Amino acid sequence: MKKLIFLIISLFLLPVGSFAVTGEDIFKSKGCSGCHSKSFDSFAPSLSTISKSYYKRKDDLKAYLRGKKPGIIKGEPKAMRGFINITKKLSDEELEALVNYLLSH
Numbered sequence: 001m002k003k004l005i006f007l008i009i010s011l012f013l014l015p016v017g018s019f020a021v022t023g024e025d026i027f028k029s030k031g032c033s034g035c036h037s038k039s040f041d042s043f044a045p046s047l048s049t050i051s052k053s054y055y056k057r058k059d060d061l062k063a064y065l066r067g068k069k070p071g072i073i074k075g076e077p078k079a080m081r082g083f084i085n086i087t088k089k090l091s092d093e094e095l096e097a098l099v100n101y102l103l104s105h
């Protein structure tokens with residue numbers, strides 16, 4: 001009986017769990033974490049550098065990820081081109097979550 005109750009409860013919880021996508025999930029699943037580390041600047045700026053550069057400029061960061069504005073950090077912009085094509089297509093909710101994650105470092 002306990003098992004059955006557990007099963008029924010899990011069935012209700014599962015869909016909710018899989019729809020609540022966090023910014024961190026997006027960052028990892030889209031491959032961003034392959035180049036951007038949390039605090040170490042390599043050829044790609046770290047999340048803490050991105051956070052500092054876009055401090056109080058959340059809309060600029062969104063515009064950048066939508067492909068509407070050039071980046072503000074000096075680097076190799078070509079490396080990001082393919083990834084802007086990915087972030088461009090995120091829903092508004094997903095982009096919001098991703099940007100909040102990027103700015104939380």
Ligand code: HEC
Pocket residue numbers: 027030031032033034035036043044045050061064070071072073074075076077078079080083084086087098102
């Ligand atoms: C192949 C390596 C690579 C991957 C993967 C990658 N980036 Fe980048 N990213 C870079 C490099 C290099 C720069 C610096 C060039 C620049 O700023 O134009 C950069 C810059 C950025 C910047 C700062 C732009 C600026 O100049 O203002 C943001 C924000 C960013 N990336 C977000 C992301 C997100 C989100 C993803 C995943 C969808 C991602 N990156 C995936 C290499 C990468």
